[in-house]
Amino acid sequence: MNKMQAVILAAGKSTRTYPLTVNRPKPLLKVLDKTMIEHNLDQLHGLVDEVIIIVGFRKELVMEKLGSFYKGMKLCFAEQKEQLGTGHALETAKPFLKGKFIVLNGDDIYDKKDIAAMLEHDYAILVKEVESVARRFGAVVVKDNKVKEIIEKPAENISKYANTGVFVFKPDIFNIELKKTERGEYELTDFATGLAKKGLLEYEPVKGFWLPVGYPWNYLEANVEMLHRVKAKQIDETAVIEDNVTIKGIVIIGKNTLIKSGTYIEGPVFIGDDCEIGPNAYIRKDTILMDKVRTRAEIVDSVLMDNTTAKHTSYIGHSVIGENCNIAAGTITADYRHDAGSNKTLIKGEKVDTGRKKLGAFIGDNVKLGIGTLIYPGRKIWPNKTTLPGEIVKQDIVD
Structure with a gap:
């Protein structure tokens, strides 16, 4: 047989x-x-x-x-x-x-x-x-x-x-x-x-x-969907949770991760191994922080991949950040249109309607952002690129 x-x-x-x-x-x-x-x-x-x-x-x-x-x-x-x-x-x-x-x-x-x-x-x-x-x-x-x-x-x-x-x-x-x-x-x-x-x-x-993962926002949605399939809180015994940390809902925290004082976490949230969160971070629902992420930012409905850092005050919403990135102080990913319409973004030179009212940024590996970088909804930054302090990203930054 x-x-x-x-x-x-x-x-x-x-x-x-x-x-x-x-x-x-x-x-x-x-x-x-x-x-x-x-x-x-x-x-x-x-x-x-x-x-x-x-x-x-x-x-x-x-x-x-x-x-x-x-x-x-x-x-x-x-x-x-x-x-x-x-x-x-x-x-x-x-x-x-x-x-x-x-x-x-x-x-x-x-x-x-x-x-x-x-x-x-x-x-x-x-x-x-x-x-x-x-x-x-x-x-x-x-x-x-x-x-x-x-x-x-x-x-x-x-x-x-x-x-x-x-x-x-x-x-x-x-x-x-x-x-x-x-x-x-x-x-x-x-x-x-x-x-x-x-x-x-x-x-x-x-x-x-x-x-199906046909576009960058589908990758975000796949992570959120798999997170929603977790039905119970899971905090590894090697994780350290300092005093004055608030954890609500279903939260997964991996090995050797440190959650510092003043941090507020609203599940469902996934935090991987060897992370350092806080002090005073605000991690909102549907956030996925992979291994070795360090952050004090406000983050919602986003994926931060391995070894990415956002150690200062910033806002990351409805976004995907690649590996080994540095999100500098004061970075803001805009995610909502003034007309409350569906966000569109360029894919291979053509505008694609994402069907999402909330859409942030999509950033490749090894990107370094300057302080105070402001990113328009749906904009993309290719790997190994940088921004200047105070730069406003109105168009994709590509090779």
Whole structure:
């Protein structure tokens, strides 16, 4: 009997999530205390025996992070040397595949119960019921418990089901010939479309959760969603909480973290290992402070990645700050429009409506801000950039 296998697609260079992914593959972004790809490996644990990971951009970072085994599952790596689409990426796994297998995107987060349900099928796609697929999702059109067709980001709301990027296939799908798209790529969905035309493709609706991370603010939202799934306060026994600290709600505090006097924390909040918070910090709900963060700031609904410092009075709201950044005294991330409208931001030269009334800044790794830096809502700063004292960031600061 063949062992159950999974394929995780982790080769792409994600430009829509810049500046967070300029220096790293998106699956290596941390959500709370582990990377996105590790979250998915956790969900696969107990369901599959072997995982083939398709690598490409900065492949060495993925391979070094994961090694050859994860919780008893064997890990194999197949390299996609050219970025020719997800269908081409899957074809690089072909030499490893022995029987039925499941395919997942490495940069979304999935629920184990949905993966288990998918494995009951021979050929299937995991779908999510959404309000509208128009211009946002791949639409999965179904009839009589079968998939009829998959249409990428249609102009009209033609189906209630969105494609989540999870499929169950058998190796005979490689008999389906893929055709190059107008973008010069080979798409994974064309394998599924070929099965649908033969009446073979079933679908499984999401019953757990699906956290897609297409844009920088989706990364913030994924962290907040995973934080909300924690149901009890967790304070490590090595953490030190000084007198006159207020902690309300569900708060996670990691190893060797120091919370200094006068700090006020309103959960849900995640604070990682080896952090120094306060004195007199104000950490508001939906804040995620990863390892070795030092801050005395007011922070709300934001992610501060490893080794970032905001040691003086400042305001960080609805933002993501990369690793090894220094947020200088008096920094303010503006996050609300005067007209109370939805914030828009530039993605690859085009304005994208984020659907968020509150939207702060997105700052890459190793950024150093000058004192009194003021940042307009939705602005982005690329890695290794700096600002002058008193600078007002009205436009993205890019390479």
